[in-house]
Amino acid sequence: MGTEAVGTLAYDAPAAKVDRRRLIEQLGDAVRGLVAATCAAEAPPEELERAIAGTRQLAEGLRGFARPLGTASSSEDPLLPHLYPAGHGAGNPVAPPVHVEATEEGVRSRITLGRQYEGPRGRTHGGISALLLDEVLAYASTSAGRGGFTAYLNTSYHQAVPIQVPLEIRARIDAEDGRKTTVKGFIALESDPEVPLVSATALFVIPRADYEGNQK
Numbered sequence: 145m146g147t148e149a150v151g152t153l154a155y156d157a158p159a160a161k162v163d164r165r166r167l168i169e170q171l172g173d174a175v176r177g178l179v180a181a182t183c184a185a186e187a188p189p190e191e192l193e194r195a196i197a198g199t200r201q202l203a204e205g206l207r208g209f210a211r212p213l214g215t216a217s218s219s220e221d222p223l224l225p226h227l228y229p230a231g232h233g234a235g236n237p238v239a240p241p242v243h244v245e246a247t248e249e250g251v252r253s254r255i256t257l258g259r260q261y262e263g264p265r266g267r268t269h270g271g272i273s274a275l276l277l278d279e280v281l282a283y284a285s286t287s288a289g290r291g292g293f294t295a296y297l298n299t300s301y302h303q304a305v306p307i308q309v310p311l312e313i314r315a316r317i318d319a320e321d322g323r324k325t326t327v328k329g330f331i332a333l334e335s336d337p338e339v340p341l342v343s344a345t346a347l348f349v350i351p352r353a354d355y356e357g358n359q360k
């Protein structure tokens with residue numbers, strides 16, 4: 145079965161922008177690692193104090209370069225994925241590291257979640273599972289040339305989604321009706337990919353051209 149990364153195109157973006165995007169992705173990854181380590185650390189007080197001081201200093205250094213809210217990042221490119229959305233932005237350390245590939249049926253994402261996404265002990269927080277499904281189902285709609293905003297996302301939690309275990313999320317279009325696209329998908333263990341742990345159905349609606357909330 146052929147696969148192809150969704151959101152990456154055979155396209156030569158300007159070299160300076162490519163370099164900048166790579167650095168932004170590396171920073172996102174480094175801070176994501178810090179967040180995961182923070183949530184797991186049984187460190188002695190002096191180590192915690194050192195981490196507090198160092199982290200505050202780093203944050204202060206970056207804050208000086210903040211772009212105003214509502215303005216585009218200089219890393220943005222109309223043909224490349226955004227780097228900061230909370231659902232998949234590689235430069236956003238809060239975003240789970242979602243990478244989606246096209247399959248014959250729809251799309252698939254393989255992901256292993258870090259400690260920062262834990263809800264009940266050892267299990268993924270239900271809101272994070274919903275975030276992942278919203279994201280991957282939206283990709284299924286977008287990669288079929290439809291897109292749209294999430295009008296509803298109905299999730300069913302069948303079994304616990306473990307932390308630090310490889311997962312597979314699959315989604316496919318169920319129905320198309322004018323501006324509406326219904327998409328179905330589920331999260332499973334990569335080792336047992338046919339058994340849904342959390343399943344979802346979502347409706348994505350392409351807004352009318354004159355829709356006021358259409359800022360995407």
Ligand SMILES: CCCCCCCC/C=C\CCCCCCCC(=O)SCCNC(=O)CCNC(=O)[C@H](O)C(C)(C)COP(=O)(O)OP(=O)(O)OC[C@H]1O[C@@H](n2cnc3c(N)ncnc32)[C@H](O)[C@@H]1OP(=O)(O)O
Binds near residue numbers: 150286347351
């Ligand atoms: C070359 C490219 C390569 C590929 C690149 C890939 C890149 C990938 C990029 C990206 C992928 C990842 C991106 C992640 C994104 C995640 C998704 C989100 O989280 S979106 C944020 C959360 N959602 C909102 O903020 C919506 C808020 N709501 C709204 O804005 C509106 O309500 C909206 C747009 C959903 C509908 O507004 P209206 O004005 O169009 O509404 P009306 O005309 O009344 O409805 C249209 C139809 O939809 C039905 N409908 C609307 N809402 C419904 C609902 N809740 N339940 C059932 N039906 C509903 C209605 O009944 C109507 O159906 P009838 O035409 O009559 O058959």
